[in-house]
Amino acid sequence: MKTISRYICIAFVGMFALSTYAQNGKIQSVKDDYRDFAYVKTSEVLLEVANKGYKSVDLFQKLANSYYFNNDMENAAKWYGELMAMNEVIDPEYYFRYALALKGIENYEDSDKWMKKFHELKPDDLRGKAFLSSVDYRSNIEEASRDDIEPHNLEINTELSDFGTTEYENGIVFASARGGGRKYRWNEEPYLDLYSAEKTENGFGEVTEIGGKVNTKYHESSAVFSPNGKYMFFTRNNFFRLKYKEDDTGINRLQLYRATLSEDGTWDEIHKVHFNSEDYSVAHPALNLTGSRLYFASDMPGTFGQSDIFVVDVNDDGTLGEPENLGSSINTEGQESFPFINTNGDLFYSSTGFPGLGGLDVFKSEGLDQKVSTSKNRSFPIENVGKPVNSAFDDFGYYENLVTKRVYFSSNREGGKGSDDIYTFEVPECEQLVAGTVQDKNTDELIPNATVILFDGEGNELERKTVGADAAFEFQLECEKEYLIRGEKETYASDEKRFTTPKKKQELQLQLLLEKDVQEINPCDDLAKILDIPIIYFDFDKFNIRYDAEIELQKVLAVLNKYPTMKIDIRSHTDCRATMAYNERLSENRAQSTRKYLIDNGIAADRLTAKGYGESQLVNDCGCEPTNESNCTEEEHQLNRRSEFIITSINGKSCDD
Template identity: 65%
Template sequence: MKAHKIIFILALSLVFSSGFAQKGKIRQATKEYDNLAYLKTSEILLEVAEKGYTSVDLLQKLANSFYFNNQMEEAAKWYGELMAKNENIDPEYYFRYAQALKSVEKYEESDTWMKKFAASDRSDLRGRAFSSTVDYLAMIDEASRELVVKNLEINSEVSDFGTSQYQDQLIFASSRGNGMKYKWNEQPYLDLFSADKQEDGSYGNVEQLDSDINSKFHESTVAFTPDDQVMYFTRNNYFEKKYRSSEDGTNRLKLFKATLNEDGEWDDIESVHFNSDQYSVAHPTINVKGTKLYFASDMEGTLGMSDIFEVDINDDGSLGDPVNLGPNLNTEGQETFPFINSEGDLYISSNGFNGLGGLDVFVIRDFENKRELKQPMALENIGKPINSPKDDFAYYENLGTKEGFFTSNRDGGKGDDDIYSFIVPDCEQTVEGVVKDQETQEPIVGAKVTILDAETNEQVNQQIVGADGAYKFELLECEKEYLIRIEADTYATTEERFTTPKKQQKLEIQTLLEKDEVALEPCTDLAKILDIPIIYFDFDKFNIRRDAEVELQKVLAVLNKYPTMTIDVRSHTDCRGPASYNERLSENRAQSTRKYLINNGIAANRLTAKGYGESRLVNDCGCEPTNDSNCSEAEHQLNRRSEFIITGINGEKCPEN
């Protein structure tokens, strides 16, 4: 039983042409096809096609038979034959062909047909998702983790899938029962089973749930309220011994609710109020607060084959009205098997977004909080080894016990669909970077890098960097605030606060240090050495501005610290106004700056000053018409400045002075 078979049984309205000799077998195949007995259909259609009798209609039905039975290698072959006819077909077949190719790991060829599919309808969310992340394989590799997945001992030679935990039991669906067979795959109808957790953590002692839950038709996928008193489960449209079908004759899926009675048995089974004979409702999951139920459906308003919906669970246990979760996670494809974990992360299975093939598992992290706050959401493919070229679905995890489960029909399984387990890893982050000089961008050898807990200020780890200036800290917790402190001789210590994300990933932090101790030498600009901002003047003025006074206090402090230092104050203007005027203006500014320093205690013989007018512009904002017209006021102001050139210190003189 493949994932998308049990999800939604669709009536496919494809018309066969009977204009050739094999029409007797074609009629029989069409009848089986309409009854959704795909195994028989593919055998008959394959026999006809292999004799060389093909048409667009026949190839569509043949390829679809393999596609919906998840025999992707055969589906890819016959979709390829269909494409080779080069006739006008529904673009949906481009998508199916691309999916089939992906399932046999022909990713480049798959991308070619996805591009054609995306071009055929630019509004289709599947095509848009593909086009927006053309490097999706690299992104999936980056998201992949080193997990060990194990095929559960309780798997059988038939279909086993869709797990949930109830106390110390694993609840799942299986075709291992002895009931009547489902003609789609010649296996017994699905029933719900339980397996007990053993002392070594494995599961065994498989038993069917009681007969009030299991019927002679399909049951699958359950969810329990946090108090373990109510169970929601999926069943064919069969209730109180009545079997109902939609107007097109399809028996749909419904959600049912059961309550635990005093004897520990599931009782009072009832159909949820938004079930319908005309569409399917399936695969429930309930949040940790017991306030939301999520499920899959193709009810009115669905974007594609099936969408994810949510519904409120009221205080009295009743359910509100379903709400489609929208195009953030629903496409024209198939979104199904939702699971909400205890932290509010929403997992789904989908074939509408970029993946490795078939259904892949995706997650929106912190979904419930982001939805409540109306914040942007990002859907992530959770990568390998949970996802594969085959169908991977029905993700479930218990963050308390660190147990995780999912279902897959990947190669090497015991049966049709198998349940796999894994240990949910602790989320650990790696933080790395290189300590560099802010001005030269050279590594700072011997810098000390310390990671501290931002809440307690306790040291978590510490490293001394080598010749490459690189540091790397591993095993940091996710979703935790830290401080990174970097210290080095002759540099100002810097400290930065950061929070590790919820998703495990490598973080890079830019760590640039400013010089704290600088060797002062003649002929250099004091402003540049000590990173003192430019001293600005207002247009056509030479008075000391308040912001300039703050900076001149820094110059004053340096002169007081080094009493042998002498400096030359150099003032400059922009190009606007006559050159002779600018020379006088800049001279006044230089003398104004010198006077400020003298008035604040610096000996006059330590200071010289000169105005250079517009003769030393720092940019191309000269006042020729071709230049001046392109310069902003801010660009002109860069030329209205003062500089502080060290002319002498400790007996050494600048030669140019």
């Protein structure tokens, strides 16, 4: 699918002036057309040569590039593959383009392989670093994607290029090649002009050209309007006051212009911005909420790659300050273009340099506009906005209205009416439902009449409910917020779950598992199990009370003090190492040591019995007989070095009753 927006991006650099050494006269004959961006004719000639069986690095490079820059990723991948099969030393940039072409046909596995090779050859390239730092990028994109949104192809799209939308008054302004007239030979479509369409109840009304002196016989695109409506910044070829200028290589660069709204509602008084140049391109302006900063794309000196995103202050009179590059967290050696700043100060822009789904993907840097004035190191986190905005094709020209929840973006994806189309959707209200039950942690039984409390991320109580016989609860929540839900019930220890809701509608199911805090005590019960006491550990070959054991014995001490009629039998065990007789003595000493600790802390001696069982009651298969050797680990042996606390009697009842 041919795309004029691809030209608007790649016009930043003379990437087509590649080294040319023809394999035969026919290849040489199209050299000038190739450098003049006449891809439609060039690809046909190169394809004819390749189909006759001729092979060369130069042939495959040019043929693959022809398809790549025309966004025919299937054929681009085919001919880049032929290039790679020659096993010649080539510019690593071709590895990157091959990876991007494979991604364009959704062959992500092979794309990742070639991105790794690209990174190996250019380890300092930001695009390879970005890929390597998020190898699992596809799952991150999937998490950010919305499967509850279906973009609508605008009815005003044509079979030609339509892209780059911005809202203005009661309608939209966009670029289109629908005007007829002389054709731009790179894609055989008419040159772009700026158009407007008024919103109606059923969509949009008649499409008309922007009034005034904005449109010319060359390209105009990417308009943005100042908050007071007095100024419009837009992109145009280097054509001003009837003069068409090219750089030293014969390329006509893109430039930024400012128009002023006249009393009759047309746009006049066209002025160049002061940092335009014949030697580099400046394009695709975007203004922040207050109109105090303008963002744009350029390949001016100081650019990391083929085009970068820059920012410049806007003065009260509409003039501009000095541009600054947004830095390597936003820009790469690839293409960064089509910036947009929403009313929250979030930057949206398209890039080929970061991991994505296809060619140009739309990325977001939250709150960047506020950070620009305070951040000195120019470090801004970004994220891929995911589907449905992004696809395996070129996706760009993102615009959103946070009040109406209306989003516009441009794409050359399959199923469109033309080469580039404008798509739109309304972000659905994001409702989150969290539901669940309150249950006993150990038995899974429902716990009726429990209280469930909803808190925000900072711990402020938002709502509470008492569950019924079904122990069920549910709350309606907002998207992309942190919450905490806690379950409570007398005689139970509370349970809580903290979570952050996603950006798309979902129903989250939770189980709040409460554990008995007040438990019934009966003769023959083991206090260690009732109190959830881990094993009372002793060091190997010793019977002194360790500090961690002392903490657990304090729990036993507390219960004995609470129930003065309770008597317990302390049972100590060892692992199998050493002889049985030795282990019996060791365990006996440990049992008596435990008993002595409790007596020393105020428990009457007649309430405590103690006995050592040696290795006679192992809890696992770590036996050593008859060789006194075992293949068990130290951790497995330690499980056998333990103490138990069996209730022999309480409140007049004993184990023998």
